[in-house]
Amino acid sequence: MYNKEGIKITQSNKILNDILAEDRYFLMEYESKNLLSVYDIPVGEYKNTKTLSEAIEFANEIGYPVVAKLMSPDIVHKTDAKVIRLNIKSEDELIQAYEEVIANGKDYKSDAEVIGVNIQKMAKKGVAEIIIGGIRDKNFGPVLMFGFGGIFVEIFKDVSYRVCPITKEEANRMIRSIKAFPLLNGYRGQPKGDINQLIDIMLKCCDLLMKNPEIIELDLNPVIVFEAGKGLMVVDARIILKEVN
Amino acid sequence: MSKLAEFEGFFNPKSVAFYGASNIMQKFGSIHLTNLLSAGFQGKVIPIHPKEEEILGFKAYKNIKDIPEQIDLVVMAINPQLINIILEDCGQKGVKHVIILSGGFLEVGNKDAQDKMKKIAEKYDIKIMGPNCSGEVVTPNVNITHVPYPPRKGGVSIVSQSGTYAVQPLIAINSKIGLGISKIISVGNEVNTDLVDYLEVFEEDDETTSIGIYFEAVRRGKEFIELLDRINQKKPIVIIPIGQTEAGTRSAKSHTAAITSPGYVIDSICEQTGVIKVKNSIDMLNLLNAFDSLPLPKGNRVAILTMGGGPGTLMSDLFESNGMQVPMLSKELQMKLKPWMPETASTINPIDLTYSDDMQNFLNVLPEILLKSDEIDSLIFYGLMGTEYFRHLVNVPDFMREHESVVTMKNFGEMMEDFFIALFDEIIEYKKKYQKPIILTCYNTREEKFVAYLQDHGIPVYYPEEGVWTLIRMWQYAKFLKSKNI
Numbered sequence A: 001m002y003n004k005e006g007i008k009i010t011q012s013n014k015i016l017n018d019i020l021a022e023d024r025y026f027l028m029e030y031e032s033k034n035l036l037s038v039y040d041i042p043v044g045e046y047k048n049t050k051t052l053s054e055a056i057e058f059a060n061e062i063g064y065p066v067v068a069k070l071m072s073p074d075i076v077h078k079t080d081a082k083v084i085r086l087n088i089k090s091e092d093e094l095i096q097a098y099e100e101v102i103a104n105g106k107d108y109k110s111d112a113e114v115i116g117v118n119i120q121k122m123a124k125k126g127v128a129e130i131i132i133g134g135i136r137d138k139n140f141g142p143v144l145m146f147g148f149g150g151i152f153v154e155i156f157k158d159v160s161y162r163v164c165p166i167t168k169e170e171a172n173r174m175i176r177s178i179k180a181f182p183l184l185n186g187y188r189g190q191p192k193g194d195i196n197q198l199i200d201i202m203l204k205c206c207d208l209l210m211k212n213p214e215i216i217e218l219d220l221n222p223v224i225v226f227e228a229g230k231g232l233m234v235v236d237a238r239i240i241l242k243e244v245n
Numbered sequence B: 001m002s003k004l005a006e007f008e009g010f011f012n013p014k015s016v017a018f019y020g021a022s023n024i025m026q027k028f029g030s031i032h033l034t035n036l037l038s039a040g041f042q043g044k045v046i047p048i049h050p051k052e053e054e055i056l057g058f059k060a061y062k063n064i065k066d067i068p069e070q071i072d073l074v075v076m077a078i079n080p081q082l083i084n085i086i087l088e089d090c091g092q093k094g095v096k097h098v099i100i101l102s103g104g105f106l107e108v109g110n111k112d113a114q115d116k117m118k119k120i121a122e123k124y125d126i127k128i129m130g131p132n133c134s135g136e137v138v139t140p141n142v143n144i145t146h147v148p149y150p151p152r153k154g155g156v157s158i159v160s161q162s163g164t165y166a167v168q169p170l171i172a173i174n175s176k177i178g179l180g181i182s183k184i185i186s187v188g189n190e191v192n193t194d195l196v197d198y199l200e201v202f203e204e205d206d207e208t209t210s211i212g213i214y215f216e217a218v219r220r221g222k223e224f225i226e227l228l229d230r231i232n233q234k235k236p237i238v239i240i241p242i243g244q245t246e247a248g249t250r251s252a253k254s255h256t257a258a259i260t261s262p263g264y265v266i267d268s269i270c271e272q273t274g275v276i277k278v279k280n281s282i283d284m285l286n287l288l289n290a291f292d293s294l295p296l297p298k299g300n301r302v303a304i305l306t307m308g309g310g311p312g313t314l315m316s317d318l319f320e321s322n323g324m325q326v327p328m329l330s331k332e333l334q335m336k337l338k339p340w341m342p343e344t345a346s347t348i349n350p351i352d353l354t355y356s357d358d359m360q361n362f363l364n365v366l367p368e369i370l371l372k373s374d375e376i377d378s379l380i381f382y383g384l385m386g387t388e389y390f391r392h393l394v395n396v397p398d399f400m401r402e403h404e405s406v407v408t409m410k411n412f413g414e415m416m417e418d419f420f421i422a423l424f425d426e427i428i429e430y431k432k433k434y435q436k437p438i439i440l441t442c443y444n445t446r447e448e449k450f451v452a453y454l455q456d457h458g459i460p461v462y463y464p465e466e467g468v469w470t471l472i473r474m475w476q477y478a479k480f481l482k483s484k485n486i
Helices: A004-021 A029-038 A052-062 A091-108 A168-176 A195-211 B028-038 B080-093 B111-124 B163-167 B169-177 B195-204 B221-231 B246-256 B263-273 B281-293 B309-320 B331-340 B359-372 B387-393 B404-434 B449-456 B464-483
Strands: A046-049 A066-071 A084-088 A116-121 A128-137 A141-148 A159-163 A215-225 A232-234 A237-241 B015-019 B044-048 B073-076 B097-100 B127-129 B136-138 B142-144 B153-160 B181-186 B210-215 B237-241 B302-306 B378-382 B438-441
Touching (some): A004 A029, A004 A195, A029 A237, A046 A052, A091 A116, A128 A195, A141 A168, A141 A195, A141 B263, A195 A215, A195 A232, B028 B044, B080 B097, B080 B111, B153 B281, B169 B281, B195 B221, B237 B263, B237 B281, B302 B359, B309 B464, B359 B404, B378 B464, B387 B404
Parallel strands (some): B153 B181, B153 B210, B378 B438
Antiparallel strands (some): A066 A084, A128 A141, A128 A215, A215 A237, B136 B181
16 A cells, blocks of 8 residues: 555665664765655755766756755764855856865865765745754653744744644744744745745654654754745755664 | 552552651651651551561551551651562562652662562552652641641642652741642652653542642653643643753752753743743742632733832732733722722722721722722732731830730730631632632731631732732633633
C-alpha cells in the first residue's frame, strides 16, 4: 500500500544513517536541504556540484544570480571560513567564486575535505527574514523556536518557543506573540507575509523533529517569507545530530 | 481500578507500621510516628524494632511477619542498607504501600540499591513513595512528615520533588497562610511512583480543587504535558520549576540526580497548557489557597477599599500594569457609598477611607454596596485591626496598668471580639451571595484571631502585594478558561 508517511521515514532514515555511519554529527547544507525536501519544506533549487563545469551548467539551468558555498564535513561555520559567495551574476564571476571558496576553505583548514560546491539561486528579497529552530529537551523532547533573523534574535531575544507537537492555532499564537510580528503583518503599508505557509512549515518542522529523534538541533536561518500566497524559502539550514558515544 | 483506588493505601490506611521509630523521641522515625498521632490518626499504629518490646507506649514487633493483622502502609526511616532486606519482608507480608524516607540511593549515585528496590517492589506489586522523600500529608488525619503542624482540611493538593518544599511550608501555613490542604506528597527519587502518577490521582480526587507542583526534572515529560493540559482545564495548576540557572542546574543534579529543562521550555509549556508558573513557594500557596476558597473573577475590574492612601495607590499600579482595571466608579455608585464614608474620603476607586473607626461601614456596608454593583468583578481590602492590637497596646509598664484609661481600652479590646466575628460572618456570606472574589489584606498573621477565623472560613488574608498578585493570577487563569470556552 502506498504510504506517504512511511516513505518519508525511510528516506529521512537513509539520509541520517549515511551521515551517522561516517561518525559525523552535523549535516552539510545540501544534506540538510535533502532532508527538508523529504518533509516538503521549500528550500529552493540547489545542487552540490562536483566540478566547475557542473556548477556552470547548473547555474545556466536555474539562471543568475546564484550563490556558491563550499561543502565540507570539516567546516561547520561557513561564514567564519569565508566559503560563501553571494550574488554571483555571471559565468565569469562564478568561475572566480568557485576557485575562491575552495581556496578559502583550504586556508581555514588545510586538510578540509571538499565534497563539492553547492550552487543555489540567489533568493529574492521577501517581506521578512525569519528563523525556525528546534532543540531537543531532555525532559520534554523536541521544542520548536520561531523568531526574526539578525539583531531580533541576537540582541532582542525576540523569539517564541513551544514543545512539539503543536496545533495550527498554537503555531499562529507563536508567530503573533513576538514583538516584531507587525513586520510580518503589513506594517506601514508593507505587504503582508505568507503567514499560512509559515504555519504550515512550522508544523512540518515539528513533524521532522518528532520523527527523527537523532536530531538534537535544527536551525533554518534565514528563511525568507514572501508576500501572502507566495510562500517561503529556506536559504540556509544547519542540522546537528546526537553523538552516539 | 481507578488510580485513586490503587493509591488508597497511602491516603486512607487503617494500619501503619513504622521502621525506625524508637523510645528516643528525637529519632526521625519517632517524630514521624508522633506526628501521625497528633494529627488525630484513628487507625492502628505498630512500631517494628529489633530489640524493644514497647515503643512510646505501643506494642512493638521484631518482624513485620509476626504482626497478625493486615498492614496497609509501612513507613521506613532506617539505615538504607537495611531497606531492601525489610522490603522483601514487607512483600512477603502482603504490604502494598511503602513510604521510604531514608536517602542513600540514586541521589548519591547508588543506582544498584535503587534498582534492586525497584525489582523487589515489582515482584510483590508494592507501590513506593520515595526513597529519599519527606512523606505525606492527607487531611484530616494523616501527617507522616517531620513537621508537627497538620493543616486544616481543604482542597489544595501538592506534589513535590523537593521534600523540604513539600512539608516545611506547613509552618507558614500554620502561622500565616492558613490554607486548607487535601494532600501533600513528597515523591523523592520516584523509584516506582512519580509526579505523573500523583497528578493522575489529583485529577480523579474529588477532594482536590487546585494543584501545586514543585519540580526539577520530569521523567515522563510527554505524559506530564498531556496531564497539565487536561487537568488545568478543570482544576487550576500552579508550578514552581527550579534549576534553571547554571548554579540551580548544578544543585538539582546533586539533589535528585535530575537534569532540568531551561526556562524557555517551561515557559512554553505554560503558554501551551495555561498552567501558572510562580517564582516562590509563598506565591504558590497564596494562589492555591485563593483557587480553593474563592470563585474566579468574571472580569478584570477590581474595587480597592482601603484605610490608607499608599496601599491603595500601590495596588492600583500593580493591577493596572498587569492586565486588570481599577475603574472609576459611576456617579450613582459613588452617591450610594458617600453617606457611609468620612467627609475627607475618596469614593472614586480606590475607595480610600483614610481612617475610619466605623468597622461596620468598612467591613459590611461599603463592601456590600460594591459587590452588589455590576461595575466591579472583585474586591480587595487593605487595613484591618483586631483584638491582638489592643492586647499589644495595653502591654504597658506595671505602674500604668491600673490607669482607668488603660483598663477601659483593655476591656474594649476584649469586647470587640464578638463584634468583629459578626462582621466577618457577613463577609463570608457576601462571598457566597455575590460569587465574586474577596481578598483582605493587612500585615497581621494568624496570631491575630480574626485572620485565622477568616482564613478558616475561606476568605484569604494576605499582605497587600500578595493579595494583588493572587488576584492578577486568578484573572489570568479565568481568562485562559474563557479562551478555551470553558
